Amino acid sequence: MADRDLRAAVHELAASPLLLVALDFDGTMAPLVDRPEDARAIPEARAAMLRLAGLPETRVALISGRSLDSLVHVADPPASVLLSGSHGVESRLDAEPRVTLDDGERQRLYALRAVLDGVADSVENAFVEVKPAGFALHTRLVAPEGAAEAQRRAREGTAAIDGLTVRSGSNVLEFSVRSTTKGDAVRMLRDFAGAASVLFAGDDVTDEDGFAVLGPGDLGLKCGAGPTAAEFSVADPAAVAAVLHELADAREQKYS
């Protein structure tokens, strides 16, 4: 079978009886920034999200490594947009957000916090972001040698804590006491929405778990350079937004 081109794939997807459009936020809808709380979707990407969310038989979801609170703060999504935060640990599905940790998970969370606070306190400009089932050690503002050293010490210091999931992203090392992935999030959202087809767009290594659970009739869209399991790659958030608007155009035609 000849490779589909992106435009043809978008039009095929637009014909889906029930479509889920699942989007990573940072680096996909929003340019990467030094301070996580400053991230905002580019206007074209936000407009595309709102257009798609308003179409019949179409659900939009945001799937992020951010905590749900942080995701809501930066993305400001309407209530109809499904949310998965903390790599699938938290969700907001037409209802109140939820995450529950058992006693063992809580114990590991305290131990993890102690180690990461120790690292962040001793490395200038490193900081710890609190997540519901873990923490992220941010080193974006740290000089390269210092960043590598901070990450090494964080990994070593937490090696003795059982059952940790460690993820390495763009200048961030994330530790979670629960081992869900964006792949779990895509599966859960597909089931919840009852979607016949899924578009998933992401930019980072953790998004590869999302691409890995896509099947025939779905569309994986990688934002940025680098190896990927996604069927298609585009350059930047502006190009992602252009694809989403093309999808919205085609989907509008189907229902007009």
Ligand SMILES: [Mg+2]
């Ligand atoms: Mg991202």
